[in-house]
Amino acid sequence: MSEPVDLAIIGAGPAGLAAAATAVELGLKTVVLDEQTEPGGQIYRAIESVTAKRSDHLDILGSDYAAGLELAQGFRASGAHYLPQRTVWQIDEERNVFASGPNGVEVIAAKRVLVAVGAMERPVPVPGWELPGVMTCGAVQNMLKGSSLVPEGRVMVVGLGPLLLLIAQQLARAGADVAAVLETAPLGNYAAAMTRLPQALMAPGYIAKGRAILAELRDRGVALRRGVADVRLTGDDRVREIEYRWRGRSRREPVDMALLHQGVVPNANLGMSLRIDHTWDAMQRCFTPNVDDWGNTSTEGILAAGDCSGIGGALVAEWRGRLAALDVARQLESIGAEERDNRAQPVRRDRDRHMLVRPFLDTLYKPRHDSLAPPDADTMVCRCEEVRAGEIRQLTTEQNCPGPNQMKTFVRCGMGPCQGRLCGLTVVELMAECRGVDVSEIGYYRIRPPVKPVTVGELATLEEIDAG
Amino acid sequence: MFKQLPDDNAELVTVIIEEQSVKVPSDYSVAAAVLANWTGPSRTTPVSGAPRGPYCMMGACFDCLMEIDGVPNQQACMIPVAEGMSIRRQDGARGVEI
Amino acid sequence: MVACDAIVVGGGIVGGSIAFGLARAGLKVVVFDEGDDAVRASRANFGLVAVQMKGAGNPDYHRWTRQSADLWADFAAELEEHSGIDVGFGRQGCAWACLSEDERILKVQQLEQIRAEAGTLGFDYQLLDKAEMADLVPGIGPKVVSGAYTAYDGHCSPLYLLRSLHRATLGLGGRYISNASVDRIEAAPNSFTVNAGGETATAPKLVLGAGLGNTALAPQLGLDVPLRPQRGQLLVTERVRPKMAFHMGRIRQTAEGGFMLGTSNEDAGFDVGTSTGALSAVAQRAVDTLPYLARLRIVRAWAGLRIMSPDDYPIYDQSPRYPGAFAVACHSGVTLAAAHVLNVARHIVAGRIPADLACFSSRRFNVQAAA
Numbered sequence: 039m040s041e042p043v044d045l046a047i048i049g050a051g052p053a054g055l056a057a058a059a060t061a062v063e064l065g066l067k068t069v070v071l072d073e074q075t076e077p078g079g080q081i082y083r084a085i086e087s088v089t090a091k092r093s094d095h096l097d098i099l100g101s102d103y104a105a106g107l108e109l110a111q112g113f114r115a116s117g118a119h120y121l122p123q124r125t126v127w128q129i130d131e132e133r134n135v136f137a138s139g140p141n142g143v144e145v146i147a148a149k150r151v152l153v154a155v156g157a158m159e160r161p162v163p164v165p166g167w168e169l170p171g172v173m174t175c176g177a178v179q180n181m182l183k184g185s186s187l188v189p190e191g192r193v194m195v196v197g198l199g200p201l202l203l204l205i206a207q208q209l210a211r212a213g214a215d216v217a218a219v220l221e222t223a224p225l226g227n228y229a230a231a232m233t234r235l236p237q238a239l240m241a242p243g244y245i246a247k248g249r250a251i252l253a254e255l256r257d258r259g260v261a262l263r264r265g266v267a268d269v270r271l272t273g274d275d276r277v278r279e280i281e282y283r284w285r286g287r288s289r290r291e292p293v294d295m296a297l298l299h300q301g302v303v304p305n306a307n308l309g310m311s312l313r314i315d316h317t318w319d320a321m322q323r324c325f326t327p328n329v330d331d332w333g334n335t336s337t338e339g340i341l342a343a344g345d346c347s348g349i350g351g352a353l354v355a356e357w358r359g360r361l362a363a364l365d366v367a368r369q370l371e372s373i374g375a376e377e378r379d380n381r382a383q384p385v386r387r388d389r390d391r392h393m394l395v396r397p398f399l400d401t402l403y404k405p406r407h408d409s410l411a412p413p414d415a416d417t418m419v420c421r422c423e424e425v426r427a428g429e430i431r432q433l434t435t436e437q438n439c440p441g442p443n444q445m446k447t448f449v450r451c452g453m454g455p456c457q458g459r460l461c462g463l464t465v466v467e468l469m470a471e472c473r474g475v476d477v478s479e480i481g482y483y484r485i486r487p488p489v490k491p492v493t494v495g496e497l498a499t500l501e502e503i504d505a506g
Numbered sequence: 507m508f509k510q511l512p513d514d515n516a517e518l519v520t521v522i523i524e525e526q527s528v529k530v531p532s533d534y535s536v537a538a539a540v541l542a543n544w545t546g547p548s549r550t551t552p553v554s555g556a557p558r559g560p561y562c563m564m565g566a567c568f569d570c571l572m573e574i575d576g577v578p579n580q581q582a583c584m585i586p587v588a589e590g591m592s593i594r595r596q597d598g599a600r601g602v603e604i
Numbered sequence: 605m606v607a608c609d610a611i612v613v614g615g616g617i618v619g620g621s622i623a624f625g626l627a628r629a630g631l632k633v634v635v636f637d638e639g640d641d642a643v644r645a646s647r648a649n650f651g652l653v654a655v656q657m658k659g660a661g662n663p664d665y666h667r668w669t670r671q672s673a674d675l676w677a678d679f680a681a682e683l684e685e686h687s688g689i690d691v692g693f694g695r696q697g698c699a700w701a702c703l704s705e706d707e708r709i710l711k712v713q714q715l716e717q718i719r720a721e722a723g724t725l726g727f728d729y730q731l732l733d734k735a736e737m738a739d740l741v742p743g744i745g746p747k748v749v750s751g752a753y754t755a756y757d758g759h760c761s762p763l764y765l766l767r768s769l770h771r772a773t774l775g776l777g778g779r780y781i782s783n784a785s786v787d788r789i790e791a792a793p794n795s796f797t798v799n800a801g802g803e804t805a806t807a808p809k810l811v812l813g814a815g816l817g818n819t820a821l822a823p824q825l826g827l828d829v830p831l832r833p834q835r836g837q838l839l840v841t842e843r844v845r846p847k848m849a850f851h852m853g854r855i856r857q858t859a860e861g862g863f864m865l866g867t868s869n870e871d872a873g874f875d876v877g878t879s880t881g882a883l884s885a886v887a888q889r890a891v892d893t894l895p896y897l898a899r900l901r902i903v904r905a906w907a908g909l910r911i912m913s914p915d916d917y918p919i920y921d922q923s924p925r926y927p928g929a930f931a932v933a934c935h936s937g938v939t940l941a942a943a944h945v946l947n948v949a950r951h952i953v954a955g956r957i958p959a960d961l962a963c964f965s966s967r968r969f970n971v972q973a974a975a
């Protein structure tokens with residue numbers, strides 16, 4: 039195996055790109071691996087292609103998106119070694135990073151590893167969410183950014199969160215027929231969030247942007263229905279109808295596509311496979327890795343930054359990436375503690391100021407309990423192995439199943455190819471509810487590498503790589 | 507299920523989706539090509555045979571599994587299209603040739 | 605305080621089998637088990653009802669394994685009646701592949717020895733040359749030099765086995781208390797009290813079936829159950845349409861369709877982590893045996909700890925000091941599940957482990973030490 043690089047960064051989103059640029063500037067030999075074909079991460083997906091080939095679409099995607107170009111250009115100019123289309127499926131104890139890509143399996147040894155794999159959308163287990171034609175809001179946004187594709191026919195946007203509204207706005211601008219935005223936040227959230235508003239107003243821009251989106255949706259005639267509950271999707275080989283409760287009445291409407299979203303949660307599998315300590319976040323309803331102010335995790339040499347270390351949004355991700363790179367530079371003695379602190383000071387200030395909006399957003403967009411733990415026994419929980427909510431409840435209450443790992447072996451939830459990404463949080467919410475305890479007492483699946491599919495043949499070749 | 511925004515600069519490639527030749531922009535993922543030319547579920551599950559389509563488009567859910575150039579169970583949302591690529595529905599569990 | 609007929613410590617396949625065996629004999633059983641993160645071989649094993657490789661050098665163990673394998677079909681049917689769960693047992697045999705001349709010689713020696721020691725029980729096996737192996741197992745790789753087939757072997761879903769043992773015991777009025785790590789047992793002849801997980805149970809019988817946990821608990825009952833962990837790492841692939849009914853010792857296709865590939869043998873203490881070196885060796889052997897497996901994608905890898913006595917054979921014991929107390933520990937808890945349910949549990953109900961199982965008492969280790 040070749041000389042270890044100073045820093046291997048997994049993820050070329052805002053966190054990874056900013057970290058890479060900073061690290062290279064401080065003299066660190068840096069490699070960035072990402073599954074996508076271009077830098078940008080989720081928020082700035084395809085930013086280079088869109089700007090170069092179809093810049094008129096920037097008006098649809100908005101100025102926050104367009105701003106990502108600078109970050110991507112800074113990264114390209116930095117000289118960091120960029121490996122796109124590489125899926126990282128394992129990081130071992132010696133900090134060897136294993137990735138699959140166009141050249142087969144590559145193993146990169148690193149002195150430090152920064153996990154910057156971002157967020158994913160929270161699972162949305164409503165009846166019928168597994169039907170074709172039901173997708174996440176982020177999925178459809180990806181298609182708009184990456185492929186200039188717009189959903190056809192009558193579209194319902196369902197759920198909650200800042201992204202829900204942003205994406206509804208982008209779709210409306212792109213000419214999609216958004217029949218309505220059905221917001222599922224409990225109405226009590228609005229009052230509860232008001233007490234956090236003054237603090238949120240100190241974070242620059244967020245509240246004003248939210249208001250602008252709401253105003254634009256209104257001007258474009260997109261109905262926003264608040265306090266929607268009991269969402270159910272029905273269809274045959276694709277979704278045909280949506281049912282929901284609003285203002286005390288049940289409604290049923292035809293749809294061609296339903297786009298779901300319940301906020302984003304850390305993309306946790308890679309970090310969990312490293313056995314780094316995680317803590318249950320009762321407000322954001324997800325597990326978050328324990329990190330210090332620089333992003334150091336409980337495992338030496340492994341750092342985490344960006345939304346995978348706790349949801350903070352794209353700008354905060356960028357700053358967290360910078361801070362992580364600064365501390366890596368200090369750890370590898372390319373700068374001293376004082377220089378690190380001096381450089382960090384303005385970055386931390388920005389980060390902290392922007393984090394002021396989070397308590398407001400977290401309170402406003404706290405999902406309903408029944409969005410997290412579906413009440414209907416027939417609702418699909420594990421999409422891969424087709425395990426439904428009723429089974430999880432039954433095994434918890436009747437068979438005293440002690441936790442998610444035993445549950446997994448009993449009913450196969452989390453055993454499919456997605457490795458629990460789409461069912462893990464739901465399973466633990468259901469078990470906690472049945473048992474009347476906090477999710478922190480329930481725990482989570484034990485995640486092991488490979489966290490992404492690798493073939494038996496690829497794994498077999500590693501014997502040679504190890505020896506060579 | 508999806509329509510294309512006007513894009514005059516798009517470079518096109520030809521892919522074959524279930525015997526049908528279609529032209530799509532070269533920066534589509536396979537899943538995007540399939541969603542833009544929807545003719546039915548992109549897979550049926552190995553557990554119950556239920557129909558499914560792409561869901562997350564970011565590599566997390568594995569509901570976009572398709573047979574691409576003869577290789578079963580590929581994540582269609584993560585693989586870019588290529589000229590002449592053959593794309594087929596994944597019906598239930600994959601087979602494996604000896 | 606729950607008064608019951610028997611307390612079982614440990615809710616893995618062994619404790620679960622004993623509990624079900626006692627419950628089907630009409631005893632009211634309470635099972636104490638640890639939590640979700642416990643070391644639990646029953647959640648990590650390969651699912652073989654394995655005969656071919658069992659008992660060279662120990663005819664008692666071979667006979668015992670054969671007996672259990674013969675009971676397995678009836679056991680599986682009865683378990684399904686009680687639990688409603690089909691554990692997918694099939695007895696299609698084992699086709700072992702030898703990947704080198706050394707392996708071939710060892711295999712032949714092992715099989716000959718089992719046959720020689722089996723006496724009147726007999727032991728049927730077929731040695732297969734390369735061409736015969738290729739006929740039996742389509743797709744075999746060029747590195748396979750020969751093989752051996754036995755019809756005694758089978759396999760099942762070990763996970764459904766564990767689940768259905770729990771389900772069946774509950775259905776018969778048993779109780780399963782999880783998150784209940786037992787550290788003290790109040791013992792008197794034919795009277796045992798356990799307090800764990802916020803519950804107290806008292807019973808005239810107590811069975812230690814706590815896997816590696818037995819070693820620490822046994823002295824409280826005047827028993828000695830020396831065990832050590834041995835790590836095994838496994839892989840399972842994506843689901844594939846049915847291809848192979850028998851198992852190959854280190855390769856089997858599950859009822860769901862995934863190929864399970866195993867397993868390493870390592871001394872790693874209580875570390876249940878996986879390692880690239882061991883898993884890649886497992887993958888390499890699988891690909892050498894069946895090259896088409898190279899194209900399948902791995903969906904999961906994991907590791908478990910085998911429960912090994914000093915000579916690797918089971919331990920069945922009763923306490924001389926506290927009548928009513930028993931210990932059951934073994935590697936191959938899946939293979940032996942049928943014997944545990946239909947045979948060992950009966951002896952525990954009767955209150956005595958009979959002479960033909962006395963060879964599995966841990967006293968054998970003291971004798972050896974003394975010799």
Ligand SMILES: Cc1cc2nc3c(=O)[nH]c(=O)nc-3n(C[C@H](O)[C@H](O)[C@H](O)COP(=O)(O)OP(=O)(O)OC[C@H]3O[C@@H](n4cnc5c(N)ncnc54)[C@H](O)[C@@H]3O)c2cc1C
Nearest residue numbers: 049051052053072073079080081126155156176344345352
């Ligand atoms: C689908 C989606 C759409 C979003 N859209 C917006 C938006 O429009 N506006 C907004 O403000 N926020 C959006 N967000 C929120 C977003 O999380 C943050 O704004 C921001 O992208 C976080 O930056 P990051 O660097 O932490 O992670 P990301 O930007 O998510 O970058 C992580 C990168 O890691 C890569 N990666 C992940 N796992 C692996 C692996 N195993 N191997 C190799 N590479 C890997 C991914 O391909 C990705 O490029 C979106 C989130 C999601 C999930």
Ligand SMILES: Cc1cc2nc3c(=O)[nH]c(=O)nc-3n(C[C@H](O)[C@H](O)[C@H](O)COP(=O)(O)OP(=O)(O)OC[C@H]3O[C@@H](n4cnc5c(N)ncnc54)[C@H](O)[C@@H]3O)c2cc1C
Nearest residue numbers: 614616618638645646650652786815817836936937938939
């Ligand atoms: C990799 C691997 C492959 C294998 N393959 C096969 C195979 O193909 N065929 C086969 O027959 N066998 C196989 N085995 C062996 C088989 O899995 C074991 O023999 C069997 O699972 C042992 O069951 P057990 O109940 O004794 O132990 P475990 O499953 O370890 O269960 C012990 C239980 O006791 C509980 N416990 C421990 N201490 C306490 C305490 N103080 N208080 C309360 N509860 C306690 C634990 O929480 C646990 O639930 C394999 C094992 C491994 C590791």
Ligand code: FES
Nearest residue numbers: 563567568570583
């Ligand atoms: S659509 Fe979810 S992985 Fe491809």
